[in-house]
Amino acid sequence: MNERLIPAPSAYPHLPKKRQLAASDLAAGKVLAQREAVLDQALFDQFALLTGDAHPIHYDAGYAESRGLEAPIAHGLLLVAMSALGATTLSERLHDSMIAMTNMSADFMAPVFVGTAIQLVFRVGQIEPASRGRSKVRFDVDLQDQIQSGDKLYCRVFLHFLLHTELKGPHHASLS
Numbered sequence: 001m002n003e004r005l006i007p008a009p010s011a012y013p014h015l016p017k018k019r020q021l022a023a024s025d026l027a028a029g030k031v032l033a034q035r036e037a038v039l040d041q042a043l044f045d046q047f048a049l050l051t052g053d054a055h056p057i058h059y060d061a062g063y064a065e066s067r068g069l070e071a072p073i074a075h076g077l078l079l080v081a082m083s084a085l086g087a088t089t090l091s092e093r094l095h096d097s098m099i100a101m102t103n104m105s106a107d108f109m110a111p112v113f114v115g116t117a118i119q120l121v122f123r124v125g126q127i128e129p130a131s132r133g134r135s136k137v138r139f140d141v142d143l144q145d146q147i148q149s150g151d152k153l154y155c156r157v158f159l160h161f162l163l164h165t166e167l168k169g170p171h172h173a174s175l176s
Contacts, residue, residue, distance in 0.1 A: 022097045028125065035087065044058050071114050076155075079143055096167055104160060106157045119144050119146040125139060130162065134162055140159075
């Protein structure tokens with residue numbers, strides 16, 4: 001199996017720290033990150049190997065067609081995993097304010113077939129003040145068709161985090 005490991009930031013002490021954001025720097029509706037991916041059969045197979053989910057609907061074209069689908073479909077949990085905030089450049093700007101991930105949920109609108117090119121759009125969904133200088137922040141992640149410029153929405157993932165409302169120090173920055 002071909003694995004690619006990504007070293008922790010501590011492996012690069014010579015790199016400057018990214019400007020940090022707090023909940024008060026965010027605004028509901030603002031797009032903070034985007035990335036693209038192609039969901040090929042190798043990715044489906046790696047996910048099946050990792051999770052043990054070997055349902056033929058994810059790899060057997062004949063089986064998928066016999067169920068009325070045009071091709072094998074992505075695992076729902078694969079789509080959710082791809083929405084990880086840590087897979088974006090935004091993550092390294094939240095290190096100082098991040099307290100905890102508190103919840104996640106997903107709505108699936110359409111199947112994602114093998115070979116589909118998708119775009120993931122990370123948007124601030126909601127900011128709610130909590131207690132002790134903390135805020136509840138929901139990030140909404142749209143997994144949409146890359147070719148049709150987002151005309152087709154496959155899945156929306158809701159990531160809930162507890163962040164520090166304010167940060168102080170030389171690495172604090174706002175989005176304005």
